[in-house]
Amino acid sequence: MTSKTKVLNFVQKYTMIIALVLVTAFFAWRTNGKILMPQNITNIISQNAYVFVLATGMLMCILTGGNIDLSVGSVVCFVGTVGAVMMDRDLNMWLAVLLMLVVGLLIGAWQAFWIAYVKVPPFITTLAGMLIFRGLSNVVLQGKTMAVTNEKFVQIFGGGANCYVPDFFGGENINILCLVVGILACIIYLVITTRNQITRRKANLESGSLAATVIKAVIIVAVVIFFTLRLAQYKGLPMALIWVVAVIMIYSYITSKTTVGRYLYAVGGNETATKLSGIDTRKIYFFAYTNMGLLAGLAGILTIARLTSAQPTYGQNYEMDAIGSCFIGGASAYGGVGTVPGVIIGALLMGVINIGMSIMGVDANYQKVVKGLVLLAAVIFDVVSKKKNS
Amino acid sequence: MKDDIILTMRGICKSFPGVRALNNVDFTLRRGKIHALMGENGAGKSTLIKVLTGVYSMDGGEIRIEGHDSPIIIRSPQEAQNYGISTVYQEISLCPNLTVAENLYIGRDTSSTVDWKTREKKAGELLEGLGIPARPRQQLGSISLAVQQMVAIARAVDTDCKVLILDEPTSSLDDNEVEMLFRLMRDLKTRGVGIVFVTHFLEQVYEVSDQITVLRNGELVGEYEVDKLPQVELVSKMIGKTLDELSTIKNKKAPSGEAEVLYEAEELSSTESKKFDFHIDKGEVNGFTGLLGSGRSESVRAIFGADQVTGGIIRIHGKKVQITKPIDAMKNGIGYLPEDRKRDGIIADLSVRDNIILALQVLRGMGHPISRQNADAFADEYIKALNIKTASRETPVGSLSGGNQQKVILARWLLTHPEYLILDEPTRGIDVGTKAEIQRLVLKLAEEGVSVTFISSEIEEMLRTCSRLIVMRDRNIVGELTGADLTQERVMSTIVGRGDDHE
Numbered sequence: 001m002t003s004k005t006k007v008l009n010f011v012q013k014y015t016m017i018i019a020l021v022l023v024t025a026f027f028a029w030r031t032n033g034k035i036l037m038p039q040n041i042t043n044i045i046s047q048n049a050y051v052f053v054l055a056t057g058m059l060m061c062i063l064t065g066g067n068i069d070l071s072v073g074s075v076v077c078f079v080g081t082v083g084a085v086m087m088d089r090d091l092n093m094w095l096a097v098l099l100m101l102v103v104g105l106l107i108g109a110w111q112a113f114w115i116a117y118v119k120v121p122p123f124i125t126t127l128a129g130m131l132i133f134r135g136l137s138n139v140v141l142q143g144k145t146m147a148v149t150n151e152k153f154v155q156i157f158g159g160g161a162n163c164y165v166p167d168f169f170g171g172e173n174i175n176i177l178c179l180v181v182g183i184l185a186c187i188i189y190l191v192i193t194t195r196n197q198i199t200r201r202k203a204n205l206e207s208g209s210l211a212a213t214v215i216k217a218v219i220i221v222a223v224v225i226f227f228t229l230r231l232a233q234y235k236g237l238p239m240a241l242i243w244v245v246a247v248i249m250i251y252s253y254i255t256s257k258t259t260v261g262r263y264l265y266a267v268g269g270n271e272t273a274t275k276l277s278g279i280d281t282r283k284i285y286f287f288a289y290t291n292m293g294l295l296a297g298l299a300g301i302l303t304i305a306r307l308t309s310a311q312p313t314y315g316q317n318y319e320m321d322a323i324g325s326c327f328i329g330g331a332s333a334y335g336g337v338g339t340v341p342g343v344i345i346g347a348l349l350m351g352v353i354n355i356g357m358s359i360m361g362v363d364a365n366y367q368k369v370v371k372g373l374v375l376l377a378a379v380i381f382d383v384v385s386k387k388k389n390s
Numbered sequence: 391m392k393d394d395i396i397l398t399m400r401g402i403c404k405s406f407p408g409v410r411a412l413n414n415v416d417f418t419l420r421r422g423k424i425h426a427l428m429g430e431n432g433a434g435k436s437t438l439i440k441v442l443t444g445v446y447s448m449d450g451g452e453i454r455i456e457g458h459d460s461p462i463i464i465r466s467p468q469e470a471q472n473y474g475i476s477t478v479y480q481e482i483s484l485c486p487n488l489t490v491a492e493n494l495y496i497g498r499d500t501s502s503t504v505d506w507k508t509r510e511k512k513a514g515e516l517l518e519g520l521g522i523p524a525r526p527r528q529q530l531g532s533i534s535l536a537v538q539q540m541v542a543i544a545r546a547v548d549t550d551c552k553v554l555i556l557d558e559p560t561s562s563l564d565d566n567e568v569e570m571l572f573r574l575m576r577d578l579k580t581r582g583v584g585i586v587f588v589t590h591f592l593e594q595v596y597e598v599s600d601q602i603t604v605l606r607n608g609e610l611v612g613e614y615e616v617d618k619l620p621q622v623e624l625v626s627k628m629i630g631k632t633l634d635e636l637s638t639i640k641n642k643k644a645p646s647g648e649a650e651v652l653y654e655a656e657e658l659s660s661t662e663s664k665k666f667d668f669h670i671d672k673g674e675v676n677g678f679t680g681l682l683g684s685g686r687s688e689s690v691r692a693i694f695g696a697d698q699v700t701g702g703i704i705r706i707h708g709k710k711v712q713i714t715k716p717i718d719a720m721k722n723g724i725g726y727l728p729e730d731r732k733r734d735g736i737i738a739d740l741s742v743r744d745n746i747i748l749a750l751q752v753l754r755g756m757g758h759p760i761s762r763q764n765a766d767a768f769a770d771e772y773i774k775a776l777n778i779k780t781a782s783r784e785t786p787v788g789s790l791s792g793g794n795q796q797k798v799i800l801a802r803w804l805l806t807h808p809e810y811l812i813l814d815e816p817t818r819g820i821d822v823g824t825k826a827e828i829q830r831l832v833l834k835l836a837e838e839g840v841s842v843t844f845i846s847s848e849i850e851e852m853l854r855t856c857s858r859l860i861v862m863r864d865r866n867i868v869g870e871l872t873g874a875d876l877t878q879e880r881v882m883s884t885i886v887g888r889g890d891d892h893e
Contacts, residue, residue, distance in 0.1 A: 199507065200507070203511060256504075257503050257504050257506075258502055258503050258504065259499040259502050259503065259504060260502065262488070265485070265488055266488060266492075266496050266497075269486055269487035270483065270484065270486065272483060273483040273484050274485065274497070276467050276468075277497030278468045278471070278497045279496070332487075336485065336486075336488075
């Protein structure tokens with residue numbers, strides 16, 4: 001590999017991180033640093049929690065071959081509706097949460113069945129789901145708003161004024177727990193990377209260049225420390241962040257370390273080959289879409305907690321945020337390519353653009369135009385770089 | 391000797407609606423031997439392979455494999471693999487987005503989590519053992535096709551295969567890559583793997599194979615030891631002679647040199663074909679011949695602009711014209727019946743009528759629709775003229791037999807009243823009666839002054855209809871035969887490159 005292709009590879013691999021840094025710097029400049037203020041950093045997380053969760057699920061669908069799920073916004077709304085009604089009737093909060101997840105899972109399985117076993121195109125199936133569950137939410141709520149009054153629920157799932165992890169250390173102006181968590185995360189990350197490098201070298205396996213690993217580690221540690229410091233300066237760790245991080249970690253593991261996760265990539269890469277390798281591809285589709293339903297259920301929980309109510313209009317265009325994040329985050333529109341961390345960066349990029357433009361006071365309609373252009377640019381990048389490679 | 395046999399297929403039969411694809415075919419594979427399976431298009435090679443790998447179920451016959459006392463039944467590619475029969479297809483059947491290591495082991499996982507380190511270690515050992523120049527962590531799509539092919543072979547070998555089927559593995563490789571592949575094949579031989587090598591490259595067969603089985607028209611021609619079968623004989627066995635009612639058809643016209651040159655190309659080339667010169671007279675029937683893959687189809691596709699034209703000067707009636715895409719060719723009075731009727735010819739779900747008027751409508755342009763009345767009249771006219779057997783002009787063309795589908799495409803072009811008609815394998819996979827009709831039609835058109843270029847895998851057919859044959863080998867024109875030279879022997883000797891050593 002020549003040094004030129006090395007640089008090109010590097011740029012290609014980390015395009016979205018570079019873009020994220022540039023966009024953040026741009027807004028930091030235009031908003032006089034307001035975007036980096038503790039409260040805004042916290043907002044980027046809390047406001048976009050549902051996007052992170054949905055985008056992770058959407059990635060699994062897109063991996064199977066660029067298939068999307070249009071119904072997630074409506075499913076979010078319907079699950080939220082069901083939850084609000086249950087809690088309105090004083091059902092135990094944890095039972096309600098469990099039932100909401102089950103409802104999401106069942107809706108996912110219902111759509112997954114048609115897609116995987118009857119071969120109804122995902123676009124059509126989920127378009128139908130989008131209409132069905134939007135309609136059902138309206139029917140259940142009779143077009144009205146239903147308040148969610150269970151305070152414990154609201155707090156645990158990241159809504160209301162006090163939705164932060166309590167600081168056991170009782171810091172005065174700064175949230176010590178938050179800092180401790182940040183530092184611990186960095187240490188764990190460094191230990192794992194080092195151990196990985198050592199065993200790889202011992203076993204004489206290929207490992208990335210040392211310099212690249214070190215640079216990557218330094219950047220990640222710096223970002224994590226800065227980020228937790230900012231959060232600590234505000235009110236600490238938002239509860240929503242806990243859920244988001246849990247989802248990211250679980251699904252990063254699933255997509256990179258489990259066979260079913262790798263089969264998602266295989267199906268998207270070459271379905272015939274996957275079949276010939278003896279894999280039942282129908283099960284893979286079923287898994288992807290059922291799982292999407294489950295995560296839409298979780299997103300529904302986060303949504304009604306944050307907004308402390310259920311309304312028949314909730315969740316509109318959520319599917320577009322999720323799909324957009326995936327493609328901006330480097331998922332291929334043809335399937336088979338994309339990672340959970342990449343998608344999270346895509347979602348962050350969207351979130352930063354959103355909040356940055358809001359602070360700047362850009363008209364909401366122009367915000368849509370910009371987001372649309374960013375999405376288009378990301379996919380053009382994917383298509384063009386694919387063409388060059390082939 | 392008998393103990394060395396690892397696979398026998400006896401009396402294999404397979405029919406598709408209207409076609410007898412395999413008729414009583416035998417095939418035997420021995421341990422540590424490379425066995426070439428040869429035959430022209432439609433000979434039944436791929437059908438035989440698909441029966442063996444469980445893609446098709448056979449209508450009759452039996453398959454036996456070493457280690458099983460009774461005949462086995464193979465229902466799916468998966469079952470074939472369980473019996474130790476692995477296939478590497480022409481198109482790489484791996485996932486380009488995954489790493490080499492992952493491609494080697496996917497679908498063979500034993501646990502629900504992936505142990506990357508062990509997997510990469512095992513992959514590294516496997517690749518090294520077979521001398522394959524790929525690293526486990528490389529993304530498959532980033533390595534050359536040849537190495538991808540070899541990775542696919544490594545995967546097959548690692549599943550304890552006894553029978554390895556290589557279906558045209560070399561068709562997209564260059565010479566060095568082919569050599570690499572052959573080294574791997576020879577290595578596998580010494581490990582006792584029996585290899586079925588499907589290809590249409592003669593030299594390659596002679597370079598690596600031990601035995602050859604030749605099929606023709608779905609029937610077994612014979613099994614031969616490579617060193618006892620000269621190339622010329624192999625070609626004649628592949629092409630064969632079909633003596634039938636067609637023998638009365640004959641193009642008596644010899645190129646006179648007086649007729650006007652209709653079409654002339656100098657150094658024409660496309661992305662798929664090398665530079666070549668070509669011309670055809672008014673009312674002449676000529677043909678491109680050569681084995682499959684020799685570039686005969688690619689040449690006519692360049693003439694029609696079906697592939698991207700990359701250079702050359704074209705004259706029609708002596709006037710310089712630009713033909714870079716099909717519509718240019720059509721406007722200059724050229725029609726083209728493509729080689730693959732199902733893929734490039736018919737639009738299966740449209741009616742016979744709509745298929746017939748398609749080219750004419752395109753020529754007229756969107757602004758001048760053909761009225762329903764006219765369309766019906768055109769369709770009826772050609773259904774009658776070409777004797778197309780269809781329930782009505784409204785019938786979807788996909789439900790017609792192969793021969794009648796072909797006539798519909800012919801009608802499509804005849805309706806545009808072309809001056810020059812290119813027919814690529816118009817008689818493939820259709821019954822003898824329709825073949826004769828099409829050949830007579832070609833000669834009739836020529837008498838009416840239409841120039842025709844005709845391509846067929848059956849040499850007899852071309853000798854009957856063409857007054858000039860252009861012979862191709864390895865994408866180059868290697869000879870041109872006319873008059874007394876139009877004999878089967880001359881064509882074959884020209885194909886194998888011994889055009890000059892006739893006494």
